[in-house]
Every structure is written in structure tokens, then in C-alpha cells.
Amino acid sequence: MEIIRTIKEMQNLSKKLSSKGVVIGCVPTMGYLHEGHLNLIRKAKEISDFVVMTLFVNPKQFGPNEDFERYPRDFDRDYKLAENAGCDLIFAPDIIEMYPIGFSTSVEIQNITSKFEGERRPGHFDGVALVVAKLFNAVKPDIAVFGQKDYQQTQVIKQLVRDLNFDVKIVVAPTVREADGLAMSSRNTYLTPELREKANVLFNALEDGIKAIEGGCRERKVINAIMHKRLRTVPEIKIDYACAALAENLDEPDVFLAGDHVVLLIACYLGTTRLIDNALVTIPKTNVSKK
Ligand code: AMP
Numbered sequence: 001m002e003i004i005r006t007i008k009e010m011q012n013l014s015k016k017l018s019s020k021g022v023v024i025g026c027v028p029t030m031g032y033l034h035e036g037h038l039n040l041i042r043k044a045k046e047i048s049d050f051v052v053m054t055l056f057v058n059p060k061q062f063g064p065n066e067d068f069e070r071y072p073r074d075f076d077r078d079y080k081l082a083e084n085a086g087c088d089l090i091f092a093p094d095i096i097e098m099y100p101i102g103f104s105t106s107v108e109i110q111n112i113t114s115k116f117e118g119e120r121r122p123g124h125f126d127g128v129a130l131v132v133a134k135l136f137n138a139v140k141p142d143i144a145v146f147g148q149k150d151y152q153q154t155q156v157i158k159q160l161v162r163d164l165n166f167d168v169k170i171v172v173a174p175t176v177r178e179a180d181g182l183a184m185s186s187r188n189t190y191l192t193p194e195l196r197e198k199a200n201v202l203f204n205a206l207e208d209g210i211k212a213i214e215g216g217c218r219e220r221k222v223i224n225a226i227m228h229k230r231l232r233t234v235p236e237i238k239i240d241y242a243c244a245a246l247a248e249n250l251d252e253p254d255v256f257l258a259g260d261h262v263v264l265l266i267a268c269y270l271g272t273t274r275l276i277d278n279a280l281v282t283i284p285k286t287n288v289s290k291k
Pocket of ligand 1: 028029030031035036037040145146147148149150173174175176177183184185186
């Protein structure tokens with residue numbers, strides 16, 4: 001499997017491949033791969049001819065007090081895992097290649113970024129949008145695959161693609177979970193064994209929310225309270241948010257309507273580790289009677 005480290009080389013290869021009719025699939029990552037990332041590579045391989053995984057820990061999407069420095073990195077491990085999953089090339093630029101001296105451009109996305117992750121992590125989605133725009137201009141993919149694990153991020157990227165006319169099809173692949181339900185994340189390595197055991201409470205809270213909705217509950221605040229109740233069973237937890245919203249635009253009506261697609265979004269600190277998770281559920285058409 002090839003490694004490319006400069007934007008120019010990446011663009012040249014991409015042009016050559018596209019001129020031959022090769023469909024390029026792109027999987028942007030920050031590395032320290034797990035089964036969630038590998039599933040994106042496999043999905044990309046299914047729907048394209050040539051898979052480029054980008055590997056770049058993007059400083060612009062981390063806040064000043066966040067974990068950029070200690071974010072886990074292991075290139076050799078990532079190389080082997082990506083290759084085994086069917087990746088054809090790793091594009092791994094360094095920070096100076098991406099943001100040379102004099103770099104002056106920012107990308108700001110409004111509305112969809114105003115709440116949840118966007119509100120708690122100011123500037124985060126601008127950093128994501130900037131790096132994804134740059135990666136798309138380097139890799140020139142036909143298709144890019146992202147994980148539902150970062151639900152709001154998928155919405156931000158779809159907005160970016162629409163607004164800036166990127167000729168890229170965005171595909172979202174489902175969240176891959178550990179056996180106990182914890183969503184896989186490179187950041188799970190930060191958890192102590194004791195907290196790791198309790199971390200599936202996020203998944204359990206999402207399940208409680210889904211069950212409530214499927215049982216006929218449509219009131220947003222009641223659904224939120226059900227998720228909070230479950231999360232609070234772990235004393236070490238600090239809830240950032242646990243909210244139901246319309247999947248389409250993250251609006252929060254008081255009452256959801258039959259047929260609404262709802263996303264349940266959770267962000268919590270377990271000790272010093274911040275975890276996020278989400279689930280999609282549709283409000284049932286007929287009001288199921290509550291037992
Ligand atoms: P990251 O390396 O954390 O920036 O993630 C790179 C891509 O992998 C993003 O599209 C994430 O949404 C996706 N991803 C991360 N964790 C998971 C997971 N557990 N299941 C599916 N996709 C994931």
C-alpha cells in the first residue's frame with residue numbers, strides 16, 4: 001500500500017486515476033484505527049475502485065484545552081490495519097504541508113453548528129470543515145465515507161459539500177460498537193479499566209430513549225429526562241448534553257410528530273474523558289398505548 005505525504009503528489013495521482021475512469025473513495029481519519037474506521041474503509045472499497053484513507057490529526061479542530069498533544073498516534077499499526085481492510089493508499093500530510101506559514105483561510109459553517117458539539121467545542125466544526133475541504137481538494141474523491149458515530153459532523157460535512165459545491169458523494173456508515181455497546185473511539189484508550197466498565201451507560205441511555213419513543217413517548221423533555229436518569233446511575237459521569245432533536249436539522253420541538261426522524265445525542269465526561277454517542281429513531285405512526 002502506497003503512502004503519499006504531499007498535496008501535489010496526491011492531486012497528480014488523483015487526476016491520473018480519474019482520467020482513467022477510476023472511482024476514488026476517501027475515508028478521512030485522525031488515525032489510531034479501530035473497527036469503526038476499518039468498516040468505513042471496507043464500505044468505501046465496496047462502492048469505489050480505489051480507497052484513499054487520509055490520516056491527519058488536525059490541530060485546527062481541537063480547542064486550546066483539548067487533547068491534541070496526547071491524541072493517540074501509531075502510524076505503523078494504522079498502516080497494517082488499513083492495508084488489511086483493503087485500503088489502497090494512505091494520504092498522511094504533516095502539519096506544515098497542510099498549514100504552511102502564512103496560511104490564512106478559515107471556513108465557518110453556521111446554524112447546524114450552533115448547538116450540541118458546536119456549542120460545547122467552539123471552533124471545532126470550523127476546523128473540521130476546513131480540513132475536510134482541504135483533504136477533498138487534495139484527494140479529489142468521487143465518494144467520501146464518514147461514520148454516524150459523529151452524527152453532527154456528518155451534517156456539517158453535507159452542508160459544506162452543498163454550500164461549496166464539492167463534487168463528492170457523502171456516504172454515512174453505521175456506528176461500530178464494542179460487545180457491551182460502547183461506541184468504538186480512539187479516545188476510549190484514555191479510560192481507566194474501572195471507567196471503561198461503566199462507559200456503556202451512554203449506549204444504555206440511548207436504548208432507554210429509543211424504547212421510550214417506540215413505546216409512544218413523543219415529548220422531547222421526557223425523552224431527555226429518561227436518558228439523563230440512566231446516565232446519572234454512574235456517579236463519575238458529568239453530562240454535557242443528552243438530548244433528542246430532529247435528525248434533519250437538529251431542531252428541538254417540544255413534541256415530536258408521527259414519522260419524525262429523531263436523533264438522540266449524548267456527550268458526557270467519564271472522569272477526564274469526553275465521550276459522544278447517538279442513535280436514530282423514527283416516531284411511530286400509530287400511538288402505541290403505554291403499559
Ligand atoms: P476520527 O479518526 O475519530 O476523526 O474518525 C474518522 C472517521 O471515523 C469519522 O468519519 C468518524 O465518524 C468515524 N468513526 C469513528 N468511530 C466510529 C465508530 N465507532 N463507528 C463508525 N465510524 C466511526
